Amino acid sequence: MFQLDDPEYYKDATIDSLTSLPEKVAQDVADAYDGLSKPKMIAWIHTHPNGRPMPSPTDREDATMYQRCFANALGTNDFEYYNGIHAFDTSRRSNATVDEYYVPQEKPIGASWTGPRFTHTLAMWDPEFKTPYNVKVISE
Numbered sequence: 830m831f832q833l834d835d836p837e838y839y840k841d842a843t844i845d846s847l848t849s850l851p852e853k854v855a856q857d858v859a860d861a862y863d864g865l866s867k868p869k870m871i872a873w874i875h876t877h878p879n880g881r882p883m884p885s886p887t888d889r890e891d892a893t894m895y896q897r898c899f900a901n902a903l904g905t906n907d908f909e910y911y912n913g914i915h916a917f918d919t920s921r922r923s924n925a926t927v928d929e930y931y932v933p934q935e936k937p938i939g940a941s942w943t944g945p946r947f948t949h950t951l952a953m954w955d956p957e958f959k960t961p962y963n964v965k966v967i968s969e
C-alpha cells in the first residue's frame with residue numbers, strides 16, 4: 830500500500846482539494862514490483878472531507894487517467910482497476926461509544942464505520958466512476 834499523504838505524491842494541498850501526482854505514484858508502484866510479478870489489482874482511493882463518497886465532476890473527468898498512469902508505468906493493462914472514495918464529514922462529530930467504534934456497516938453506497946471523531950464511508954467504483962460496487966461486510 831502506498832500512502833498518498835506522502836508529500837512526494839502531491840503538488841498542492843488545501844483544506845478543500847488535493848492535486849496528486851499519479852505518474853509518480855504509478856512509477857513507484859512499478860519500481861516496487863521490478864523483477865516480480867506485476868500487480869493484478871490496483872485501487873486508487875482518495876478522500877472527500879465533505880462526507881459524501883460520490884465522485885465529483887473532476888473525479889469522473891480524471892478517472893481513466895489514473896488507470897492509464899499505472900498501465901504506462903507497469904507496461905501492461907493486465908490488472909483489475911478500481912476507484913475508491915473515502916469520505917468523512919468534518920461538520921458532524923461522532924457521538925458513538927467506544928463499543929461502537931470501527932464496526933463497519935453496509936450502506937446503499939459503500940460501507941461506513943465510526944471512529945472517535947467522525948463517521949467514515951468507503952465506496953468502491955468502476956474505472957470510469959460511473960457505477961458503485963456493492964460492498965459486503967463479512968463478520969468473523
Ligand SMILES: [Zn+2]
Nearest residue numbers: 877884885888
Ligand atoms: Zn473526489
